[in-house]
Amino acid sequence: MLPNNNDNYEAWVMRGHAFYLHGNLFDSEESYIRALRLKPQQKDPVLQERLGIIYAKRKAWKDAKTVFMKCCKERVSTTSWIYLGLSYLRLGQLKEAEDAISNANILDNTNPKVWGFMTILCLSTGRQRLIQANLSFKEALRLGLKDQEIIEEIGDLYSNSEELDQALIAYQKLAEIAPTFAEGLRKFAEVLEGPHGQHQNIDMAIEYYKKALHLTEGQQNKREIATKMAALYRKMGRDAELREI
DSSP, X not given: OTTTOTTOHHHHHHXXXXXXXXXXXXXXXXXXXXXXXXXXXXXOHHHHHHHHHHHHHTTOHXXXXXXXXHHHHHSOOHHHHHHHHHHHHHTTOHHHHHHHHHHHHHHOTTOHHHHHHHHHXXXXXXXXXXXXXHHHHHHHHHTTOOOHHHHHHHHHHHHHTTOHHHHHHHHHHHHHHOTTOHHHHHHHHHHHHTTTOOHHHHHHHHHHHHHHHHHXXXXXXXXXXXXXXXXXXXXXXXXXXXXXX
8 A cells, every 4th residue: 555655644554553463663663653753643542552562672761651651641551551650660760650550550450460560669669668569479470470571570679689588489480481491490590599498499409400501502601500500419419410411
């Protein structure tokens, strides 16, 4: 259609949707922007929301915030409030992030991503909201949270706060939903090893280091994992198994 009429608004919108659904962010963004330039006053909630998600995936958080603020003013959408909250969170505007995530929760309190982002928000504000973070994370898991990036970030925040019991829960879930994600397996093994690891946990840590070693790319990364495994074998008095590494 476009070679015959390059100013066809509907064609640019549909071209954008086709590329978006195909995972082509660059061409979908180009198409959506072209459509908006042709009809800047046109209100298309699907176009606006998808354009905002494209910015979020590209980590262009200021642009994402601008788009989702407009989306939230024009229509009621849990997705738009979630992404507005995420945009504020990434920009360090924690109060605004909490307001947006709370609005998303009011619209849909059974959405596990909302509870996941609330966990991240609470952990980002320091240890004073640790109890709320734990409750939010528990609810997110109860509702079936399976977003790899959210769970990994929660695990990292717990680990950095030395809340290893909670980090262990997060990384175990990460290993469950992403069994071929080498970095997640390595993180799970490191927490299993822990400063006060029992033999049972160390055995499990070795097994997850093995899985991570098999999936990891790059000799330096492989060497670091192998070194950790060797230290655990020696700690367990299993030097004879070192030849397997």
